[in-house]
Amino acid sequence: MSQIIRSTGQSAEIIEDPWYVVRDPAGLDLPGHAHRIIPFQQWRALLENGMTPGAETTGVWLSPDDEFQDDLVQLIQLPLLAIDFPSFRDGRGYSIAYLLRTRCSFTGELRAIGDVLRDQLFYMQRCGFNSFAVRADKDIHDALKGLTTFSVKYQGAVDDPVPLFRKREQATLPDEAWEP
Amino acid sequence: MYQYDHYDQILLNQRIEQYRDQVGRYLAGTLSEEEFLPLRLQNGVYSQRHAYMLRVAIPYGTLSANQLRTLAEIGETWDKGFGHFTTRQNIQFNWIRLENTPGIMERLAQAQMHAIQTSGNCVRNITTDAFAGVAADEVMDPRPLAEILRQWSTLNPEFAFLPRKFKIAMSGTATDRAVVRAHDIGIHLYRDENGAAMLKVLVGGGLGRTPIIGAVIREALPWRHLITYVEAVLRVFNRYGRRDNKYKARIKILVQALGAERFAAEVEQEWAQLKDSPSTLTGAEYRRVAAFFDPPPYEELEDAELEDADPTELAQNEPEFRRWLRRNVHPHKIAGYASVTLSTKPGLSSPPGDISSAQMRAVANWAEAYGFGEVRVSHEQNLVLPDIRQSDLYALWEEATRQGLATANIGLLTDIIACPGGDFCSLANARSIPIAQAIQGRFQDLDYLHDLGDLSLNINGCMNACAHHHIGNIGILGVDKNGEEWYQVTLGGRQGMAATLGKVIGPSFRAEQIPDVIEKIITVFTRHRHPGEPFSETLLRLGLEPFKAHVYAQ
Incomplete structure (x- = not known):
């Protein structure tokens, strides 16, 4: 079993991961792994063939290229969704996470997989990720430090939609219809 | 501040x-x-x-x-x-x-400064008019909203790995001095018929490899929606902008591919979900930030004092001071004050945009002695002292002259905008500084330059176009041909509300030919110019042909 970082927003810890990420559809038949995160396309194929993957033991991972708009109703009922970062420089996953959390009200575990590195974890957490499969060749204990880099955030995001300007000292000045 | x-x-x-x-x-x-x-x-x-x-x-x-x-x-x-x-x-x-x-x-x-997001595929420094807050023609001061947007974009978690860099410019004047139409997002601040502050949003402008003038995607957006609307634009770009090819990754390519109308519809759809969310701006926040940009304590001058302060008489016997007043001193919204541009383009002694530490200290001293301790940087790479008492103009001119910062060439042919080019930049295909200096060396007669009038000349060492050659009246682009430096010339670019991209006049030139080429272009201009006509107007009237014919004549 490998390890992941799980965060509550207040604190984060390294835990043994019960989930197995199926990168290759052929791996679906791999024995010994009850919990699987399968590719979105594979999951769709299963549904189309009338099969119901185990509700508690199936998660789905999305590639930034996947068109999942039409399947959201079922997707957000899953216990776990993962978003793949083919490269840490591909920022589409941040917007996808934001949309899943805010627009689609997904409340399950949202995991970053792929090229997941310490220096991006803070931003990922702000966009709604709460678990992180740090790239296997990196020290996960070192990566954990990436979640606590900043205590001040200017803008609203998934973790806190209220921007700093509404919390600053003068934020209570009367406002209605005020024009500069 | x-x-x-x-x-x-x-x-x-x-x-x-x-x-x-x-x-x-x-x-x-x-x-x-x-x-x-x-x-x-x-x-x-x-x-x-x-x-x-x-x-x-x-x-x-x-x-x-x-x-x-x-x-x-x-x-x-x-x-x-x-x-x-x-x-x-x-x-x-x-x-x-x-x-x-x-x-x-x-x-x-x-000193409350940083280098955050001055590079990378994220939202860069927000730029605006160098005369913000002091220009006589200003409708709204863009600085409060620019600062608010700076904070929103700083360490924004969702938009740190965009398909490509993202530049935003804002302007609150009738005549645009911030090149807003050549930015990924350009924002014009104005007041509607009821006096309410509104934004006009342009998207998809930019120079570089594929120069495009931005398209208006939103009119009459109330100012409170600035952040949510910009966020909607960024989200559409982050999701759908191309990532397969670095040269096709700017938002302008996406806007072109979808068409401005469809792009605007995508943004509106996204914005509908964000409108009135907590990121909507408040009057309290606007006032908190705007208070930092309140006008400094200007002196109210009596008519007699104003007359005394007027430097015109002093200038009668000082032709150099007179030239400087004409080109480097700009009208101010407060009577008795002026804004002054210090030229970083003295010619051979220093490359465009460069100033020494000693000069920086001198400028800081003048800002305190003659103004309210503030300095601006213009996108033409010059420095601006925004609030100078007219009665101090002569003293400032004398000091600036001693420091080599009083060249009276603002807006003239030798006020060249140039990137660092091949002397420093690893992206460059050719050098820009020696070309700028060769042209400045050829045109040293200030009287002649003043007669030629407004004329912008921009030089780039590569097609990334940091020096905006597409919108220079004369643009020069360095290109690499089998390991040799060559220079392509464009004519007819303009900045401002009527921003226009220049057109290439023909085959490129070797570095040593460029001063002759510029001289020939100027010859055609002076031959056909109506009295007092600026270069860009003559060019518009004549078209490219006479220029091409003379430049390429055997």
Whole structure:
């Protein structure tokens, strides 16, 4: 079993991961792994063939290229969704996470997989990720430090939609219809 | 000027700690070159031809005298005693050692400055009119909203790995001086018939490899929706902008592919979900920020004092001062005051945009002695002292002359906008500085330059177009042909509300031919010019043909 970082927003810890990420559809038949995160396309194929993957033991991972708009109703009922970062420089996953959390009200575990590195974890957490499969060749204990880099955030995001300007000292000045 | 509170300062300090740790891990080998690259870029650190380059942010081009002294100190301590002002109102230091960058950032932070997001595929420094707050023709001061947008974009978690860099410019005047139509997002502030503050939003402008003038996608957006609307644009871009080809990744390519109308519809659909969310601006926040930009304590001058302050009489026997008044001094909204542009384009003695640490200190002193301690950087790479008493103009001119910063050439042929080019930049295909200096060397007669009048000339060392050659009346682009430097010439570019892209006149030239080419272009202009007509108008009237014919005549 490998390890992941799980965060509550207040604190984060390294835990043994019960989930197995199926990168290759052929791996679906791999024995010994009850919990699987399968590719979105594979999951769709299963549904189309009338099969119901185990509700508690199936998660789905999305590639930034996947068109999942039409399947959201079922997707957000899953216990776990993962978003793949083919490269840490591909920022589409941040917007996808934001949309899943805010627009689609997904409340399950949202995991970053792929090229997941310490220096991006803070931003990922702000966009709604709460678990992180740090790239296997990196020290996960070192990566954990990436979640606590900043205590001040200017803008609203998934973790806190209220921007700093509404919390600053003068934020209570009367406002209605005020024009500069 | 905006002053940091404890939130701003804590955020900046934590950013420096993060960066210091990243540099340490890079030097220790636990962070690879590839992993470190975007991290250092988003802290303004480039790797150039000879050394690292640090680009320090000057938000919307505004500096205090103290900040300018800090930059002078950085130039002296960690560079070779000078800095280079850029067309995006920032400053670059070209001879930096990577190990020193965290220390430099700490020094900057003491003066409430930083280098955050001056590079990388994220939202860059927000730029605006160098005369914001003082220009006689201003409708709305763009600085409060520019600062609000700076804070929103700083360390924005969702938009740090965009398909490509993202530049935003704002302007609140009838005549645009911020090149808003050549930005990824350009915002015009204006007042509607009821006096309410509104935004007109343009998207998809930009120069570079594929020069495009931005399209209006939203009219009459109430100012409170600034952040949510910009967020909607960024989200559409982040999701759908191309990532397969670096040269097709700017938002302008997406806007072109979808068409401005469909792009606008996508943004509206996204914005409908964000409208009136907590990111909607409040009057309280506007007032908090705007208070930092309240007018300084101007003296109210009596008519008699105003008459005394008028430098016109003094200028009668001083032709050089007269020239300087005509080109470098600009009308101010307060009677008895003026704004002054200090030219960083003296000609052969210094490349465009470069000034020494000693000059920076002198400018800081003048800002305090003759103004209210503020300095601006213009996108033409010059410095502006926004609030000078008219009665002090002569004294300032004398001092600026001694420091080599009083060349009376603002807006003239030798006020050349140029990138650092092949002498420094690793992206460049050709050098720009020697070309600028060869042209400045050919046209040294100031009387003649003044007769020629307004004429913009922009020189780029590569098609990334940092020096905006497409919108120069005369544009020069360095290209590489089998390892040799060649220069392509465009004519007819314009900035402002009627921004226009120049057209290539024909085959490119060798470096040594360029001064002759420019002279021939000027010859055609003077031959056909109506009295007092600016170059761009003559060109519009004549078309390119007579220029081409003369330049390429056997």
